[in-house]
Amino acid sequence: MTEEAIMSLVSESSTSTVFAVWFLIGAALVFWMQAGFAMVEAGFTRAKNTGNILMKNLMDFCIGTVMFILIGFSLLLGEDLAGFIGKPGFDIFTAYANFDFSNFVFNLVFCATTATIVSGAMAERTKFLSYCIYSGVISGLIYPIEAHWIWGGGWLSQMGFHDFAGSCAIHMVGGISALIGAALLGPRIGKFSKDKDGKIKEVNAFPGSNLAIGALGCFILWFGWYGFNGAAATSKEQLASIFLTTTVAPAVATCVTMVFTWIKYGKPDVSMSLNASLAGLVAITAPCDVTDCFGAIVIGAVAGLLVCFGVWFLDYVLRVDDPVGAVAVHMMNGIWGTIAVGLFATPTAPGNEETGVVGLFYGGGTHTLLIQLLGFATVAAWTALTITIAFVIIKALIGLRVSEEEEITGLDETEHGLPSAYSGFSLMDMSNTLDVNENTNLGVDEYDKASEAMKKASVPVVNASAVVQGTPLESGMNKVVIVTKLSRYDKLKKALNNLGVTGMTVTQVTGCGIQKGAGQMYRGVEMDMTLLPKIKLEVVVSNIPVDSVVETVKKTLYTGKIGDGKIFVYPVSRVVKIRTGEEDFAALQDVE
């Protein structure tokens, strides 16, 4: 053999081993992205649902693994049947010695990513059981089949459709499922305020409970993305170029979003900038190996704008409530990345010299672009169709959404028996814009439904002497203190506002009564729930009779169940409003 021939063999052999190991390291990095999704979703939602969202992110991987063994893997990579699916089979059990372990692990972690995207958009209100089911359907059927088209030798791959690491196959599919799921579920209670005609008049923000871990999640995802985009590289030049584009696109996207929100909203928005990094990563995923630095910059810049548009579009046009921005990040930028291949693919990218994948802006004409559009359209249609069927069936059989009471209480407690994912921390998880009459039946006044006898036993016992008792001091002012359940807070606030109460002080306390809680289990041990989180409202009134306040509170909080709360009235000697120096009655008027 000549030296040249030997060197070529050598290089081939060593490259093959190196990239086989790197392929697995990449897979491990993609697994690690599960942690990123879990942290992003836990960070951007409310603390009362943290345990639930963590559990969902854990289970979609675990359930996905089972589904992928049973059916998914062979549908994806089995012998091609008519370009549509792989042939189902059980080589993993029957022919383990020759099984393609590497590809199994690699495709499994990608598959799990698809499923996990959905949980963010449907967070804080989805039934856990329903989640497990549709997550399994995505991992076992929806994803493997379209991924077979794109990566498993199916019809799209035969046509030359290019989606290197899954802008389309993974992110768009996850994002479309997320959009449809969130739309079918409906918004979280209080997300949209309606006027009397039922028209939405206001969009309300629910700030994330833990931006530190939310940001950590974004960093985890970005780090993992070097594996996500790079794992399938086959030469060191290609890998290095992928690393470059995978760095440039999100960085530019983040800068663009920061500047855009700064201009548009007056201040640079933290959580939107974090989303922008992910948007840039999603967009560069399909073209990461075929575009260059300039392409990555443009793709990133568009992604940065697109994510801002997407969040606005869902809130103000589609009126779909997506707590973590999964649709804007994964669907919109998944589509954009898929199309971007048709615009920015260039033969100067290492490994793409002779593939013929060349974009419109790099002299490739519309050939690649049209194939990309076709791929986007068919995969989107497939996803929309199948996931809708799945959701509709689940909704009909067991329901998609938890009850309003469960949603307000939080899924940690109601779905998992976990009083708090942050036990020991004092949480004041009061969405101050809860509008109970909007998309819930909690607005129905239990007082109106109570029997006459119950009403008589409750409200009317107020008598003259009580009124006398209530005003013992010449100041004529009283403090009314109400201790009740956290979930009744918003209703009470509104009722008091309607009565003319213009200021109150709210404290979250721990109430302790004789009644035991509902026997929560933590790791199989029943928890002593004598200490329950309660809310304490303090209102000082002068002109408004104490009786009216007491009556209103009773009417508002009455359900006839243990835990309705108590009202205490204290005499007040004096009230001073510092700014104006007004005292007593005048000090209690907030009329400016």
Add this chain to the structure above:
Amino acid sequence: MTEEAIMSLVSESSTSTVFAVWFLIGAALVFWMQAGFAMVEAGFTRAKNTGNILMKNLMDFCIGTVMFILIGFSLLLGEDLAGFIGKPGFDIFTAYANFDFSNFVFNLVFCATTATIVSGAMAERTKFLSYCIYSGVISGLIYPIEAHWIWGGGWLSQMGFHDFAGSCAIHMVGGISALIGAALLGPRIGKFSKDKDGKIKEVNAFPGSNLAIGALGCFILWFGWYGFNGAAATSKEQLASIFLTTTVAPAVATCVTMVFTWIKYGKPDVSMSLNASLAGLVAITAPCDVTDCFGAIVIGAVAGLLVCFGVWFLDYVLRVDDPVGAVAVHMMNGIWGTIAVGLFATPTAPGNEETGVVGLFYGGGTHTLLIQLLGFATVAAWTALTITIAFVIIKALIGLRVSEEEEITGLDETEHGLPSAYSGFSLMDMSNTLDVNENTNLGVDEYDKASEAMKKASVPVVNASAVVQGTPLESGMNKVVIVTKLSRYDKLKKALNNLGVTGMTVTQVTGCGIQKGAGQMYRGVEMDMTLLPKIKLEVVVSNIPVDSVVETVKKTLYTGKIGDGKIFVYPVSRVVKIRTGEEDFAALQDVE
């Protein structure tokens, strides 16, 4: 040379370099698992001990490194002496140029894992100094010697004992140490409630303070485990198969546990499912390279059940308090994984074609199984013996456990002078089930111990006029507010309950007095401790005389030291119980 001969050489050479680098990447991933342990343990324990548990996880690695340099490494990998230990030596200093750097780093990070397992089971009550000592003993002596048997050319490795990545050598050893340590320490105050005969009548749950970082820790561990199990692979097929089994086993374990807890406790348990992932990982650690997908499924399924059983077994049978489930995860599944090699090893696993390690269920008979059982038994005996000696000596010399006062206050403050690991967060870390008479001497009533003069100076000054002062309004109701130290809360609650007080509102406040705190140092700077965390209890009484309440509180809280607290009495005009409409006296009775 023929082409074939060349290619074989080439492949060998490149494989050797690739796997040498991968070996180190794997070691870095195993180092990263330290972060996983730190997060799991910090997340699953109470916030008042977070700084302490983080410090322990940091220090076991650092102290372990020093011990490993001094003695551990040579005991493990030095020249074999009679199959029992490696020959101690200092090649690391005297022959650095030819030192086996790779193996040093690799074995060090594994060693540190063993030590770190123990901290979780002994969390929240172990003296920090004692921890440092026994952690050093594990890293310097206990682990290196048994690891020499298994991996260092010792007698077990000569017999063919198979423990690829350490189910036995690391997890079981760490788990046994954890069990013995936790048993010797005794349970945390309040973990087990006893009846009058001293029989345990109830197991109490202490929910983790931060499940978000607890879950993150599990994801970190799972991610790191690809390095843990894979680092020692020597071919790409073997590595890929290891990745497959390392993915399948924990995924199946988690699914099984989710279903099991769902059925058994009515709801899918979040923290137990997280533990199950770790259990599956521990169990697959020994057989990861010799079993196949089917084996991994069965091993994982058993691990999922075993971890539930283990937690229950410790709580309800052994009555050992293991805050993070380290014994159930590491000891039980370490044993299970060790034995599983003897059941599920198969020649179809790549690299295991000709080793003769074949399990009972794959036609290997009992040969391998018996060796595995022998290895388990001898290593378990070695560990139990040596760690018991270590603990007993430490207990005798400096004690293992902090004082009850320190435990209730929290180890952050008492062991590290850190007022809170979550400074600025309002923590309500009240274990509502503290039973001070159980395993603590806090139950001894300081009031009973005070001199007569002190008593006289304190309690009896209540006089008739005060009683008159206490009932100024015709309502006859008073609010008694007590501001005192957090650690006295439980005692006070019980005393008031005994007096007939049936409801109270508890708020954590920040109390500010003239007295300075104990001069806490933070990073060498003394902290101004005028703001101390206090607890405020509000009780409204009508039928129960204010005097009785005041007397009881005084008697209960009296210690004669600064910080006993104050009692305030306010007149109340009116009380309404919303559910029933009852007012005043009637409203204060919780008799249902």
Add this chain to the structure above:
Amino acid sequence: MTEEAIMSLVSESSTSTVFAVWFLIGAALVFWMQAGFAMVEAGFTRAKNTGNILMKNLMDFCIGTVMFILIGFSLLLGEDLAGFIGKPGFDIFTAYANFDFSNFVFNLVFCATTATIVSGAMAERTKFLSYCIYSGVISGLIYPIEAHWIWGGGWLSQMGFHDFAGSCAIHMVGGISALIGAALLGPRIGKFSKDKDGKIKEVNAFPGSNLAIGALGCFILWFGWYGFNGAAATSKEQLASIFLTTTVAPAVATCVTMVFTWIKYGKPDVSMSLNASLAGLVAITAPCDVTDCFGAIVIGAVAGLLVCFGVWFLDYVLRVDDPVGAVAVHMMNGIWGTIAVGLFATPTAPGNEETGVVGLFYGGGTHTLLIQLLGFATVAAWTALTITIAFVIIKALIGLRVSEEEEITGLDETEHGLPSAYSGFSLMDMSNTLDVNENTNLGVDEYDKASEAMKKASVPVVNASAVVQGTPLESGMNKVVIVTKLSRYDKLKKALNNLGVTGMTVTQVTGCGIQKGAGQMYRGVEMDMTLLPKIKLEVVVSNIPVDSVVETVKKTLYTGKIGDGKIFVYPVSRVVKIRTGEEDFAALQDVE
């Protein structure tokens, strides 16, 4: 070809591919360190600035990327011009096919590390816009030029200056910038208490808000450091030795610091030990490839002491406020590591056999040491000069520091419109040592500035009848409750102390008034801010007339703006001091 020749070629070829891939994996690990810096800085600062610090850590990477594309990369690695800079150019756009992708990514992530170090020292008070600008200047100019000297073929590299992974080029440069920035900014409000002559009499600690993620950040950094130090290795022996020294130095540093703080402050300090790990890593960064285990031990031990000294030195000598210890960790140990090469370099380190880089203690004489000192001095001078110019210009044009009001409120809200990074968590972020007269103009009494008419309208309306109202019970005691803004707390506390009030109870509450907040935007959605965080102070007074208290509070809190707060006075029946049994007036005296 002979077998030997073939094998040599083979080994070269496979090594080259392996280390090319490892180079990129290393770069990904260094990117991951961004997450580490973000978590360390978020964990060690106060919760009200968490969103801001996360955003800064995100943006320095993203802005740095843009700057590095535009100018930084070519300044660093472009064709050498006179040993001073690389030739600016745009090969990344014009010659993508032959661009050095690998080196671009690798040097970019290192560059971003330099910039990110600064944010920690300047945390909690720097204007976000100014941060973006100077971060861009560091990434685009300051770092690339000095890195060109050291790594880009510049004059220092030609002289044989050795800084393998950047103790000097990165950490010292970042650390010096941090020191100058922190000094120019001035300390956070309340960091140093002054006596009447303006002399600093006390250093106050601001404990970190989230040590769990702070510790996680340290683990992330340590893990990432294996990539940071190892990425540029070229043989497996060298890489393994680097892993060894990179493990030993921080472990020893941490042990030394733990012991040192234990002895010095009585207890092992958690956060200082975490800093010590980083200090050891910084110090070993330059010599990681040229020293041995013994060298690493000594370097680590010195680093552990140096970080303690550095924190003390800044607090007590330089009086510079560095919230996270960036100067002590990065600057001091960066210098130490640079010099350590000249002391501990040894030819026994793999790959260093023939380089001539030999330290004083290993028989190399002063040659290497002098070059190292020269490099340190010139790079330090360059950095100090250029960063000072940058800061001075920024300060003159737009200012470096936020206003005092913004600082007390927190940068999350004022710079990003984010009410809290931990939404739903109850935060009690009261620095109890705020001294408003120190380095802020908040001390100016708004009351003194108000017009006579405003004063008249406010304070003097207190009349005789109000006094009568204030003492309705014969107890003669009153509770005065003040609800006001969190930022006024400290001033109020002091005023009340001066009045003779000796105890108070503080609760963080959520206040609800009619007035709307300032229209905060969260992800483009306006937040309903009717619920504002407020502070509630409760003071019970007997001897001190209620009127004096009311007057004092009014005078202290008055600004004439909405949000000044309200004062409530309640009658008190009785007060008991538990420890002494004293009642009423006597119980309110804290005179011991």
